[in-house]
Amino acid sequence: MVTVELRNVEKKWEDFRLRINHLEARDGEFLTLLGPSGCGKTTTLRMIAGFDRPEGGEILFDGTRMNEVPPYERGIGIVFQDYALFPHMTVFKNVAFGLEMRRVPRKEIEGRVKRALELVGLRGMENRYPEQLSGGQQQRVALARALVVEPEVLLLDEPLSNLDAKIREKLRGEVRRIQRELGITTIYVTHDQEEAMAISDRIALMNVGTVEQVGTPLELYYHPKTEFVARFLGLSNILELEAENGRACLGGLCFNVGKEGRVRLFFRPESVYVKPGKTGRITDYELLPGRVRLKIDVEGNTILAERFLNELPFSIDEPPEGVDLEVLSFSTI
């Protein structure tokens, strides 16, 4: 397999500028491009595929410059959000297409198509036309079609977003399983953070036209480098405080920041522990399956805390007047 690398890549549309200083999908890695709509995920993926040309910088596969190499010589497999199954061909013909283009002998094609369809859990559908398949099945065919030619890089652009939630979850597990089985370098585009967290080795979180941070899901979640990253993934608490003698306090809630002056603190709701006390006041709460999300007012700031119901030191039906807070892990951003 190969390592895909982007260096100082630039692309301009009318009112949109993309610039990626450095991005790398390592050999056999599952890298996800995550970001809000219109941030340039598709554009990035299409440049890697060779459908769009970057205006500056380099796209490298294993260190070889690919900018001028046409898509059909890059050894990629691509799956689109709308699948793009050829409507005038059966499932078999669709999957066989890439092999035929490579002039693979007929006998071999049959076996390989069969295996590819088995891999994605579709047997006995060879003679159907795309319009006779459900969305989930079409997606599997699209995956089989991309994989059967044994590409070195697999590119997927929101492949699951046209499916309903249940199937989406099931299929994403399968995509991950197949990717691991084949050990293929994969770049996956989504704007669904849960999906990204669930299947990626690493996530590149994009903001309009740039990559904000690249890291494992845990790194991004617990150690965001920017406020944008912190806010994009999950819920977050962000406080701006003055530190003195290495400590920053909001009323009775103190943090050992080891710095002086203005600091911005970031911590997740599940890092906040609560017990009856006087630091803050519960203003509202929300029940989730097995858990509770508390809104706590501390000196006019709202702090979110999330706890399992069975570890709360009080009953949520009779919340105490005031609570003390303890934040076990935080970072400065």
Next chain:
Amino acid sequence: MGSKPSKIILLMPLVFLLVFFYIPLVSIVKTGLWDGGLTLRYLGAVLSNGYHRHVIIFTVEQAIASTLLTLVLGLPGAYIFAKYDFPGKRTIKAFLTVPFVMPSVMVALGYILLFGKNGFVTELVGRDLGILYSWKAILLAHAFYNFPIVIRMVSSLWQRINPHYEEAAMALGARGWRLFWRITLPMISPAIFASAMLTFVFCFLSFSIPLIIGGYQYATMEVDIFTQVMTLLDFKTGAALALIQITLSAVFMYLYLRSLEAYSKREEQRIFQKPAGFGWRDILSIKGLLMVVYSLIVFLFIVAPLLAVLYDSLRFQGGWSLEWYRRVFSPEYNPMFGASTMVTIRNSLAFGISTVILSTLVALPVAYILHRWNFRGKRLFDVLVMLPLASSPVTLALGYIKVFHSTPLYYTAAIVAIAHTVIAYPFVLRSVSTALRKIRPNLFEAALSLGAREWRAFLKVELPIAMGGVIVGAIFAFAMSIAELGATYMLAKPEYTTMAVAVYRFLGSRQFGSASALSVMLMVLSALSFMVIERMGEEVW
């Protein structure tokens, strides 16, 4: 299904079609097959007669050949339009509507002026190329009429093909010719097939072109029927020929409608992919040069006959002059067609406007039924209301003569307007239906949810949105009416002579100057129609 009175309104056009299309049709069938009892004598006589057999075969052959030539000429244009953006694209696209609305008598005249004994091309080359009065001129003229259809239909589908198909194929290793052959061609083939079928039907039914520039040897069935009825007064043979013609064209028509279905099914939403830009610098590549050459050929092809007519109308006794126009506008009685040329202009306008009104009145309710109702046999209904497209004007006129000759309707202006309506209305219907289909159904549903009855929802919400289609269809009907020759010639008495008939008469007596000047007047009317159609920006096909 709406309240009672509205149903009656809806059924009126069907009665109209029954009386003015189906009954004449049946009467032709009867004339051709009935002689005190069922007989195949006349059919047999036609089929065993060497000349008629030759005509039938030639009609099909020239239609096939014309269609092929049309495709050869149109497909490169479809490619260019689908794939590239270049300066003046809109103007050129608009320009392609010109042949649609140009009367064929005028085009025929243009060809005579280009390729005739003293024609421009003949003088330029220094010898007669033998194009005129042969199948070559027919093919050229047919291609002139139809290649814009191919360009429009094919490029519009080509543009709408989801680019992901081609990209997916490219990622799988397809490129160049194989990419085109395996992916692109199958995707655009419904458009190629539908436009080819339509071209074929038009060429199969072609009348004025072969009548004027084909000569006796290169007659189509339509010309043959005309000759049988008008010159030889042999109604039986005419009807038998018409029968064969109707049967064949109904089959072709059916194939066209089926291919049209496949075509509209394939229309997809476009995804972010604009045609590539094509600037001045790109012209220097081989591809660019080919495109320029192609554009020049197309341009000459379209304007040459028009310019020839315009030039000729301004030449009088070896100098520049407006003499021909003075004669056209003089109220002087012309014994050749029994009216003054001024009157023919008035007649053409009157018939044109009547046709617009009548064909819209007929087409709208039918479009509503097709759009809104669901019933068993709807497909058959669709074919039946579109069938007038497959009937030829000459055959229709023959049916009218048979059915109405002893009624007060015969020889009136009304019957001419009605004939024009039957001929033109399918275009209005298509145009309106296409526009209606493009409207999202939830608009109609929203209107219903707000308390509108179905009929009102249609009138208040859908029809205004589809107005562009109605107008384009109506203008098209106007252009067809003023260009119509065969049926008008057969049905109109002298004082109702139209411009098109007058041009034909002038041609018959080789008065090219008058023919040209009158043709230019026709051209002006057509050009006006063309400008309105282009403004609306709706697709006719």
